[in-house]
Amino acid sequence: xxxxxxxxxxxxxxxxxxxxxxxxxxxxxxxxxxxxxxxxxxxxxxxxxxxxxxxxxxxxxxxxxxxxxxxxxxxxxxxxxxxxxxxxxxxxxxxxxxxxxxxxxxxxxxxxxxxxxxxxxxxxxxxxxxxxxxxxxxxxxxxxxxxxxxxxxxxxxxxxxxxxxxxxxxxxxxxxxxxxxxxxxxxxxxxxxxxxxxxxxxxxxxxxxxxxxxxxxxxxxxxxxxxxxxxxxxxxxxxxxxxxxxxxxxxxxxxxxxxxxxxxxxxxxxxxxxxxxxxxxxxxxx
Ligand code: IPD
Ligand code: CA
Ligand code: CA
Ligand code: CA
Numbered sequence: 007x008x009x010x011x012x013x014x015x016x017x018x019x020x021x022x023x024x025x026x027x028x029x030x031x032x033x034x035x036x037x038x039x040x041x042x043x044x045x046x047x048x049x050x051x052x053x054x055x056x057x058x059x060x061x062x063x064x065x066x067x068x069x070x071x072x073x074x075x076x077x078x079x080x081x082x083x084x085x086x087x088x089x090x091x092x093x094x095x096x097x098x099x100x101x102x103x104x105x106x107x108x109x110x111x112x113x114x115x116x117x118x119x120x121x122x123x124x125x126x127x128x129x130x131x132x133x134x135x136x137x138x139x140x141x142x143x144x145x146x147x148x149x150x151x152x153x154x155x156x157x158x159x160x161x162x163x164x165x166x167x168x169x170x171x172x173x174x175x176x177x178x179x180x181x182x183x184x185x186x187x188x189x190x191x192x193x194x195x196x197x198x199x200x201x202x203x204x205x206x207x208x209x210x211x212x213x214x215x216x217x218x219x220x221x222x223x224x225x226x227x228x229x230x231x232x233x234x235x236x237x238x239x240x241x242x243x244x245x246x247x248x249x250x251x252x253x254x255x256x257x258x259x260x261x262x263x264x265x266x267x268x269x270x271x272x273x274x275x276x277x278x279x280x281x282x283x284x285x286x287x288x289x290x291x292x
Contacts, residue, residue, distance in 0.1 A: 028134030103203030157241030158262030208232025
């Protein structure tokens with residue numbers, strides 16, 4: 007059990023810590039970085055990803071010794087994704103948008119959330135380069151630089167701006183599915199954007215700048231904070247198939263409102279069916 011006062015204290019503490027840690031990203035942003043790869047050529051990490059995660063976890067662990075941590079760089083180092091338990095758990099992406107950071111493209115941020123009893127209670131996404139601080143507490147609304155934000159009430163995908171991550175089309179196993187969905191998005195929306203930071207994309211859905219976002223390739227640290235921020239801004243986050251969203255699963259569909267959610271689930275199902283039929287046809291003609 008974590009009381010409201012305890013959560014207030016956690017929020018104040020992590021907010022200061024996140025803003026302080028953002029200085030590391032801001033100072034390093036234009037300079038040269040030591041770049042390594044993890045799962046493939048496209049999966050980059052720098053010394054600053056590790057440094058920011060160490061600062062965050064060390065300080066939080068000192069202040070809250072009973073709390074648990076799920077942090078990207080710690081998990082990728084051990085190659086083991088822990089289970090989310092009922093214990094207060096900080097879910098941390100020290101730099102979301104590492105590829106952007108490497109290229110000095112200013113969409114990069116720290117994403118940090120606190121889950122208690124598996125429920126997201128605190129979400130902070132901080133872009134120290136553009137000085138954008140997105141915050142949410144469960145039940146208290148969502149904010150950008152302390153001003154309330156609201157997700158979009160666009161009526162219909164034909165009036166929407168949508169985001170998805172096209173770079174996954176380089177992975178052979180999922181290329182056709184991604185390209186099929188991309189084609190479907192392009193053919194209906196006003197436009198498509200690919201931002202390179204899942205956390206910031208979710209925040210753009212929360213502030214109504216983007217109407218919908220979808221990816222099937224996410225990790226808990228990419229989304230935990232942004233999901234709470236969207237929900238508190240009035241938006242909807244569900245599983246790609248239309249079911250309940252699980253923060254530990256990679257499949258996410260985030261939209262400004264319920265109507266868009268229904269339409270996007272249908273669009274993706276239709277696109278996947280088309281891709282499947284195309285591949286059957288291709289096999290038959292071989
Ligand atoms: C990545 C970004 C990207 C998303 C990837 C993530 P990272 O996180 O959020 O937008 O498409 O799935 O891995 O590696 O920059 O923290
Ligand atoms: Ca990464
Ligand atoms: Ca990430
Ligand atoms: Ca990261």
